[in-house]
Amino acid sequence: MKTAFLFLMLPELLAAPVALAQTTSAGPPATPQRPVTDVYFGKKVVDNYRWLEDVNSPEVKTCFQAQADYTKRTLDQLPGRDSLIKTFEAYDKLLTVRYGQVKKRGSRYFYRKTLPSETVGKLYVREGKTGPEKLLFDPTAYDKTKTYSMTAYTPSPDGQQVALGLQEGGAELSTVRVLNVATRAFRPESISAVFGGDISWLPDGSGFLYTPNNSTDPKDPKGNLDTKARLHRLGTAVATDRELWSRAKNPDMGMRPDQYPIMAFTNDQTLVYGVLASVDRRADVWLTTPADLAKPIIAWKHLVTPTDSVYDFAKLGSNIYLHSVKGAPKGRILVTDAARPSPANATVLLPEGTGNITRLLATKDYVFVVLSDGINEKVRQYDPRTQQWANVPMPGTGTAGLEPYNATTSNEIFTYVSTWSRPETVYDYTPESRKMVVSPFDMQARYPGTDDLVVEELEVPGHDGVLVPLSLIYKKGLRKDGNAVCFMTGYAAYGISATPYFSRRNLALLNQGVILAETHPRGGSEKGQAWYRAGYQTTKPNTWKDFISCGEYLVKNKYTSPQHLIGEGTSAGGILIGRAITERPDLFAAAISNVSCSNALRMENSPNGPVNTPEFGTVKDSVQCMGLYEMDAFQHVKPGTKYPAVLCVGGMNDPRVIVWQPGKFAAALQAASTSGKPVLLQVNYDNGHFTEDKKVTFRNFANMYAFALWQAGHPNFQPKSVAAK
Structure with a gap:
């Protein structure tokens, strides 16, 4: 189903972070406070930096540029930053293609x-x-x-x-x-x-x-609101492209302004489906025929509504297969007649089991289902001709990757298994024979240090006693004496699980003795639909509390200490890291708030905000509004607090999280913190939410890592020319 929306060995003792040279000692440029008071259902909320939301204002542009310049000067002085870039480049070269x-x-x-x-x-x-x-x-x-x-x-x-x-x-x-x-x-x-x-x-x-x-x-x-699905015929002027499906053209379909009307063909190209896309995982899907595209008004029929709680679907032959979580939090597979689809009367093809269904897809003749135990995935295939299920012999455990070469005409699949500690091998899989062979598109490289990596899969007690999964990766010989730097990250939104993957950027940290901690807080789907809903809208506090619990476990068991613990959150993970450091500033040495949702109360006032209300809530609802206030890191910054060192990152071309979200958070922290630790705002003018460009990406991540490692006391990132703080 197509959707769119705006996703070296460490020495035994570590040095204390030291101050930078005189060029940065004066601190970042001051950001003026101009209070604006809002009242949300009787609750007064003061916003000192509302003026930063006018990103087209010359004053705001000047302010962000000044912050960016100061941050660049600071980060350019960090020893180890350029070495990280060189390491990224060296590891990149090991993969010849x-x-x-x-x-x-x-x-x-x-x-x-x-x-x-x-x-x-x-x-x-x-x-x-x-x-x-x-x-x-x-x-x-x-x-x-x-x-x-x-x-x-x-x-x-x-x-x-x-x-x-x-x-x-x-x-x-x-x-x-x-x-x-x-x-x-x-x-x-x-x-x-x-x-x-x-x-x-x-x-x-x-x-x-x-x-x-x-x-x-x-x-x-208004860029994302009331969009329209169109048809372009080659050789015709784009200005004449027909509007096929929209809120204006189809006022009786209950389409919201924030939903994207996305149209596409089913795998066998016999039907056209329309998805009213948003961040709500529960699909809202309509069907029509290719012949109807030529008609002035398309005759749509509903396949599934959000109340059917269907996450995905696939058409094969005369049937449509549905991944449903209705009454089945870990998911089940239903099958219904494509000519007369009815989720309510569909047949259960694969009942709910112990594994959480993470994906449904189809090729020319087969249906595939991916099931997860929270970390490791397995794959099953179904042949409608024989009505038989079979296990796919995946080459190892971890995250299962499956990509059909051509789901319309072929059954062959490009497949791999990704793990925390090993780069994947790519295979070609033939379901008829259930055989895998190494693909001509396999990408192999041998990276330094991978043989010395240890992976621990743990479950740690959360704030309410619920066990929270925690994945740890580190080099052999780790001493649990609290002296190791630990880089702890989390996301936990939209039901997206943190499944194993191999990262060369992570390897650059691991080979410097850093522990990597991948948290699995509520808000992801590691334990199914119930795990997701336990970190959603008004239950969102579980997300950052689980993250905090993971940090407390690492400190208690002497993997690291508050002087050496780094927290990181990206995008929607900005809620996680922002609220973690505002609730427990004493737990972290440093934090990275990367292209982060940091001002949840005002998210709806950004271009990509309305489409995200199904996930986080809306200020128009009294209960959801208070939930947004609770998850708003910006609003929980308290003057006179000793905050950790923080690097906020925003992209000027970012269509998902507008730059003023991390910008306002940085301004509030700079004014409030009494720890003496730096709070920086890095503004990327050659980047959006992310970019493919390796040169830009390497610099961006090297900046983030070097800042955090500097403040967490890693000896390879400490300036040597000035006295310690």
């Missing part, structure tokens, strides 16, 4: 390929899986005056054309261009402001379905 997004159309295999010397991937094609490759598109050569990368790409069903999403400066709102495979020439049309560049081709390749934003500006407050 990286393949991704492999797709088959006809006899052609399309794929993204990135060499160590390249900052972004290029698009290639082969005739046959092992045939000679041909470069189709190089985004760095598209316009030498700008910095482009390729987001999504989608080949036409016959493999003759490719729709490309082109991203400039890390912005996820892409421009869609269509490339002729034979000539490598672009067609004249250009469609702007398509999130990720995502489209769905018509079966005959004559055009495609897409849903653009209303603006190319990620800061436009």
Whole structure:
């Protein structure tokens, strides 16, 4: 189902962090306080930095630039920062080629390929899986005056054309261009402001379905509201593209302004489905026929409503398979007639079991289900022709990756297992024979230190006695004396689980003796739907309290200590880290608040805020509003508090979390903290929520890590020329 929304050995004793040179001793630029008082259902709330929300104001631009300049000067002085960048680059070079997004159309295999010397991937094609490759598109050569990368790409069903999403400066709102495979020439049309560049081709390749934003500006407050699904026919002017589905065109369908009407074809291309997409995992899906696309008014019929609690679906033959959590918190698979779909009367194909269903997908002849014990996943396949289930012989335990080469015409799957400590091997899986062979697209490299890594999977008591999963990765020989630096991270939102993955950036920390702690707080789905709902809206405090409990466990058991504990949260994980340090500032030496939702009460006033109300709540509801206040880190900053060192990161091109969210949090902490520890705001002008560009990414993460390791006392990151604090 397609949806869119705006996701060295350490010495025994560690040195204490020391002050930087005179250039930063005066502290960051002061941000003026201009109080604004709001009243939410009788509760008065003061906002001292409301004026920072006007990001187009020259004064605000100057303020953010001054913060960015100060932060750059500070971070540029940190020893170890540039060494981290060099380590990232060295590890990157060990993988001689990286393949991704492999797709088959006809006899052609399309794929993204990135060499160590390249900052972004290029698009290639082969005739046959092992045939000679041909470069189709190089985004760095598209316009030498700008910095482009390729987001999504989608080949036409016959493999003759490719729709490309082109991203400039890390912005996820892409421009869609269509490339002729034979000539490598672009067609004249250009469609702007398509999130990720995502489209769905018509079966005959004559055009495609897409849903653009209303603006190319990620800061436009109306950019995400009342969007419209459209049909583009190749060779016609974009301005004449027909509006197929929208709140204005279909006023009787109960569409909300914040929902994205996304249209696409089912795998077998016999039906068109429409998803009213938001962050609500419960799908709202409608069906129609391809013939109806030509009619002035489309005859839609409901497949599932949010009250059906269906997370995903797949069509195969005459049936539709549903991943439902209604009455089954760990999930079950239902099957219903595609001609007369009825979730209420569907047959139970796979009942709820001990494993949590994390994914449902289909190929030409098979249905696949991924089940998880919270950390490790297994895969089962179902053959409707024999009505038999079978286990897929996955090559190891960890996170199971499954990507069909072409779900319409083939059963072959690109598959792998990802773990915390080992890079994955990529296989080609044939369900008919249940055989796996190493894929021609396998990506192998041997990285230093992986043989010395230890993985511990623990469950630690939460604040209310509930056991919280905690994954630890560290080098052999760890001394549990409280002296090791620990980098503890968490997300816990939207029901997204923290499943095992191998990261070369993490390896750079591990090889310097840092412990990595991946927390699994309530708000993810490690233990199913109930775990997710226990960290959602008004139950969200469990998320940061679980995170705090994990930190307390690590300190109590002497893995680390408050002087050496780093906390990190990204995006929606900004709620987790922001409230953790405002509730327990004494527990952390340093914190990274990365492109973070830090001012939840005002999130609805940002471009991507309304679409997130199903997850976090709305200020228009008295109960949900108080829940938003409770999860608002900015509003819980208290003057006169000894806060840890904090690095807040925001992206000027970020369409998901607007830059003033981390910006206001940084300003409040700078004014309130009495610890003497630095609070910095890093503003990325060449980045959005993230970017593919390796050069930008390496610098960004090296800045974050070096800051945190400096403040957590790691000896390789301490300035040597000045006295200790």
